[in-house]
Amino acid sequence: MADRRREVAEKLRFFDAGIWLGEPAGFPLAHELPLGRLGEALRERFLSGGLVSHWYGKVSAQDGNAVLMQAMEGCQEDVYAAWTALPLLPGESGRLPGAGSVPSKVKAARIFPKTHNFSLTSWCVGGLCEWLVSRHMPLFIWHVETDWKSVYELARTFPKLEIVVETQTQKILYHTRPVFALMCDCCNVRLELSNFAGQGFIEYAVREFGAERLIFGSFLPVNDPLVPMGMILDAKISETEKSLIAGGNLRRIVNEVTS
C-alpha cells in the first residue's frame, strides 16, 4: 500500500502553495524549517516545489517580504515567493506588491486583513486588486483572516482576480456551507487544500466545481504534506484531475504571472 502511494506521489509532482519559512506563530509544537533543509524536506514529502512565504510577513509585510527574498537568494529549488500585500496607499514604503519593482520570483500575494487592520472592500483594497489583475497575480487569503461576505463581494467586484482561499489556520470544516456556496457563485475563487479534509470533500468539490478550482497546499512545516496528499492519492477522481489538483493548476497560475 505504501509503495503504490509513493510511486503515484512521485509521478504527480506535487507543487505546494503553502511552504513557510520563519518561526511559526501560534503553533507551539511546530518548528521552523531551516532554509538549508528546505530541499530535503520537500523531497522526503514528494514535493517538487511550490510557493514559499515567510511568517515574518504577518508581523510586518515589507520586512517579511525583504527577509523572504534574502532567504530565497541562491535557492536552487523549484520555488517561488508569495509576498505579503497591503492596500496601496500613498507613502507606504518598503517592498510590497504594487509598490515599485517586484522581483520575478514573486508569483503570488497574500493579505492579512484582520491582522493588519484593513477592510476587504473595494474602496480599500481596490488599487491592489487592480494591480494584481494587471499582472495575473493571484491573491491568497487565510479564511480566518476574513469573513465570507467580504470574500464574496471582492470576488464579484473583481471577477478577473484569482482568489485562493486558504484553509488555515483553523479547520475549514465548520465553514463548508459558506465555502461551497462561495465556490458555486464565484468562478474566480479557488480553494487551497491543506485542511480541506472532510470525508468525501475532494470528490464533492471536483464534481460540483471542477478540479481546476482546487490547489494543493500543505502549510509546511506546521502541517504535514502527507495529509492533503493522501486525500488526492486515494481520491475517486481521474488521473488528469489528480494531476491538476496536485500541481497543474498552481503551475499554470504561476506561469501566467507577468513581471
Place this chain on the structure above:
Amino acid sequence: MSDAFIVDAHAHHGRPGAFFAPESEPEALLKLMDQLGIERAIGTDHVSVFEGCERTLPMLRSVFEQSGGRLHYLAVFNPKRASGCVEALKQAMNWPGFAGLKIHPSFHGVSAEDARYEPAWRFAAERDVPILTHSWSASDYNPAQQLSTPGRFEPLVGKFPKVRLVLGHAGGRGAGRHEAVRLARDYENVFLDLAGDIFCYRLVESLVDSVPVEKILFGSDAPWLDPRSRLSHVLLADVPASAKARILRENALHVYRIGAKKTC
C-alpha cells in the same frame, strides 16, 4: 475487502449539524473502508456524541449487524445523565459489536476529572472494557477544550489502573500533546489515537519516537475528517513497517479486544 486489514479506531456516522458532510452515512463509510482496505471501524453516531447513549444503542447495534460486523460501536456516557447511561450500558454490554465507552468532556461541559465520570470508569473497570475520550489542548478560540486537556484525566487514570483509556486526538495540536505523551509513557493503561485534525508535520515519526509504539492507534474521526487524510500520513511516514502494522491494526484490536471474536 479480502486484503482489508486496517482498523479505524475512531469514527462517526450520521448527519452532523455543525457542518455540511457530503458523505456521512454508514453506507458511505463502508464503501470508503472497502476502497482503503479498512476492515472495521470503531465509533459512534453523532446524536450519541452530543446526548449520550440512552436512546441510540439499539440503532448502533443495528448498524453493526447491517455492516456485516464491521462498524463496532461505543456507548457515549454523558455525566449529566449518568444513571440513564449506566442502565443503557448494562443492557448493551453483551450485545454484538459493543466495543466500549466514549466520553466527551468538552461537548458535555463537564471537566474530565469530575467525579460524575466515576460511574463510567467503574463500569469499565468491572467489565474490562476500554474508554475512548476526546482530548485536546487548551484553545483560545474554543474554551470548552480546556475541559478535555489530557492532564485532567490523570486522577481517574490513576484510580482505575486497569481501565484502558484512549486519549482521542492525542491531546490535540498544542501543549496538550506533551501531557498526552507523558500520560502514555507513565501509565500502562493510557493510549493515544491519531484521529482529528492533528495534521502536524512528522506527527507519526514524533509519536513513535516518544511513546511505545503499542500505545498509538490509527483513527480518522470520519466524517469530520476523511480516513484518507490520515492513512497516507501513517503509510508514508518515516517509521518501520512493523510500527505501521501495529498502529494501523494490532493496537486497536488489543485495546478494544475485538480481534479474537469473528463478528456476525
